[in-house]
Amino acid sequence: MPEMRDTRQKVKITLVVLLVVDIVAAALLYSPLIGSERSRTEQLKALEIEMRLKTRAVQPLRGLPEKIVLAREQIGKFYKDRLPSQESSVSETMGKLATDNGVKIGQVRYKLGEDEQVGLRPIYIEAEFSGGYLQLVRFVNAIERDKLFFLIDSVDLGGEQSGVVKLQMKLETYLKAGA
Secondary structure (H helix, E strand, O other): HHHHHHHHHHHHHHHHHHHHHHHHHHHHHOOOOOOOOOHHHHHHHHHHHHHHHHHHHHHHHHOOHEEEHHHHHHHHHHHHHHHOOOOOHHHHHHHHHHHHOOOOEEEEEEEEEOOOOOOEEEEEEEEEEEEHHHHHHHHEEEEHHHHOOOEEEEEEEEEEEEHHHHEEEEEEEEEEEEO
């Protein structure tokens, strides 16, 4: 019988402890420390919105290692296909484009820049061309679309007598450094 009394005593103590825990939990639920149900719902909605925004913010970073590998391949292909190894390729290409579009080349000045950290060497070009307006437009389009990479910095048009138009251009391109 004494075992039964001990067991009853332990059950009573356990029930009292659980009752105290329930009272404390109920007090916390309705106390101003935790807030009302409405404020908790608003807080939950705000947190869900914040989570969606952060998920969208990191979306571009998904698959980043694969994107880096692809970008390196594309850069290598760009360097191989669109950047010359020799300075003569630049003047040769410009001469061919001018001839194909009926444009006459005037004075051309080339200036080599310093090697950049990415393995490229810039070439700055200042050139004068002359021809009909339509021929010059086609020539500029041909330069922009050529396989060799050219950046057109500025274009100045000047009129002349007899329908010939002068074009002054500042361009730049890049050589593969060390080639």
